[in-house]
Amino acid sequence: MGRVYNFSAGPAVLPEEVLKEAAEEMLDYKGSGMSVMEMSHRSKEFAAIIEEAEQDIRDLMQIPDNYKVLFLQGGASQQFAMIPMNLMKNGVADYIITGQWAKKAYQEAQKFGKANAVASSADKTFSYIPDCSDLPIDEDADYVYICENNTIYGTKFKTLPNTKGKTLVADVSSCFLSEPVDVTKYGVIYGGVQKNVGPAGVVIVIIREDLITEDVLPGTPTMLQYKTHADAKSLYNTPPAYGIYICGKVFKWIKKQGGLAAMKERNEKKAKILYDFLDQSKLFKGTVVKEDRSLMNVPFVTGDEELDAKFVAEAKKAGFVNLKGHRTVGGMRASIYNAMPIEGVEKLVAFMKQFEAENLK
Numbered sequence: 001m002g003r004v005y006n007f008s009a010g011p012a013v014l015p016e017e018v019l020k021e022a023a024e025e026m027l028d029y030k031g032s033g034m035s036v037m038e039m040s041h042r043s044k045e046f047a048a049i050i051e052e053a054e055q056d057i058r059d060l061m062q063i064p065d066n067y068k069v070l071f072l073q074g075g076a077s078q079q080f081a082m083i084p085m086n087l088m089k090n091g092v093a094d095y096i097i098t099g100q101w102a103k104k105a106y107q108e109a110q111k112f113g114k115a116n117a118v119a120s121s122a123d124k125t126f127s128y129i130p131d132c133s134d135l136p137i138d139e140d141a142d143y144v145y146i147c148e149n150n151t152i153y154g155t156k157f158k159t160l161p162n163t164k165g166k167t168l169v170a171d172v173s174s175c176f177l178s179e180p181v182d183v184t185k186y187g188v189i190y191g192g193v194q195k196n197v198g199p200a201g202v203v204i205v206i207i208r209e210d211l212i213t214e215d216v217l218p219g220t221p222t223m224l225q226y227k228t229h230a231d232a233k234s235l236y237n238t239p240p241a242y243g244i245y246i247c248g249k250v251f252k253w254i255k256k257q258g259g260l261a262a263m264k265e266r267n268e269k270k271a272k273i274l275y276d277f278l279d280q281s282k283l284f285k286g287t288v289v290k291e292d293r294s295l296m297n298v299p300f301v302t303g304d305e306e307l308d309a310k311f312v313a314e315a316k317k318a319g320f321v322n323l324k325g326h327r328t329v330g331g332m333r334a335s336i337y338n339a340m341p342i343e344g345v346e347k348l349v350a351f352m353k354q355f356e357a358e359n360l361k
């Protein structure tokens with residue numbers, strides 16, 4: 001069997017072109033006689049890799065000069081602590097709880113100060129985004145925190161919350177580089193790259209310069225201070241070098257596709273194929289309110305657990321893998337990130353139609 005259509009939520013599908021290029025360069029990166037994996041992170045070859053990667057993501061997202069781009073480790077989950085440790089100057093922050101990742105960030109922040117849950121969609125199993133136009137934002141809040149695309153539940157903020165002048169911090173792990181973004185609306189944008197950008201092991205933090213200070217919570221380890229990494233241009237210690245190299249290739253691939261506007265157009269087209277089918281299907285049904293649907297993660301169910309399991313198993317045999325929903329919610333989920341080709345979604349829908357015809361009682 002060759003390559004499958006991989007609908008995993010993460011680590012997830014990467015562009016085949018990128019993988020092939022990396023394979024070609026595996027033994028001898030540009031005449032260096034070694035793999036990027038074997039290379040000093042202080043070498044001129046790697047300096048060029050990380051500098052180009054930074055420039056390319058700056059170009060793609062039109063990141064203003066007063067924002068730093070940091071390539072860190074520890075996954076998105078480490079940011080749940082790093083954010084309050086670095087940003088909670090008043091010891092207060094407001095969290096909007098739209099799923100498990102936002103909830104985990106909120107719980108972690110409680111270790112460091114007063115974290116308020118100012119809105120939540122837990123009442124309807126996170127199947128929608130709450131109205132965030134007039135929230136009870138704490139006067140002393142150092143920031144307002146959102147998880148912009150909810151990987152598990154398949155919802156996405158279509159408009160950003162009204163933070164009433166407070167700094168917005170967003171976890172964009174599962175919608176990173178999926179559409180154009182106005183960076184100036186945020187204080188911090190961050191994401192683990194293993195969803196939509198690259199291999200596991202890298203987290204990218206885009207942070208406004210005035211938020212990078214020495215005034216952090218007492219006891220904050222050197223490695224968990226943004227200033228450490230900003231001052232050292234992400235080379236304070238050994239960075240996740242190979243992962244950064246692959247991210248750089250993905251940035252170039254996105255540029256070649258036409259940038260984030262082109263990505264958005266493609267992602268909308270792909271999502272529409274799947275949602276249109278779900279909306280008219282008599283067997284499958286989407287679980288998210290229409291206006292808050294994610295372009296990246298599409299959860300759906302048949303309403304019958306046994307049938308769900310049968311679908312996942314038969315889909316796998318047919319070459320559509322990792323369609324099982326998150327272990328905490330069940331059902332199915334198709335993650336259709338940037339690197340999932342349109343034909344992957346078209347073929348999945350054709351398979352779903354066939355399954356429906358065979359299994360509709």
Ligand SMILES: *Cc1c(COP(=O)(O)O)cnc(C)c1O
Pocket residue numbers: 010074075076077078101147149150151171172173174192195
């Ligand atoms: C996967 C995910 C995380 C956790 O990422 P790790 O890198 O495993 O820590 C956090 N937030 C969102 C939105 C995610 O999708």
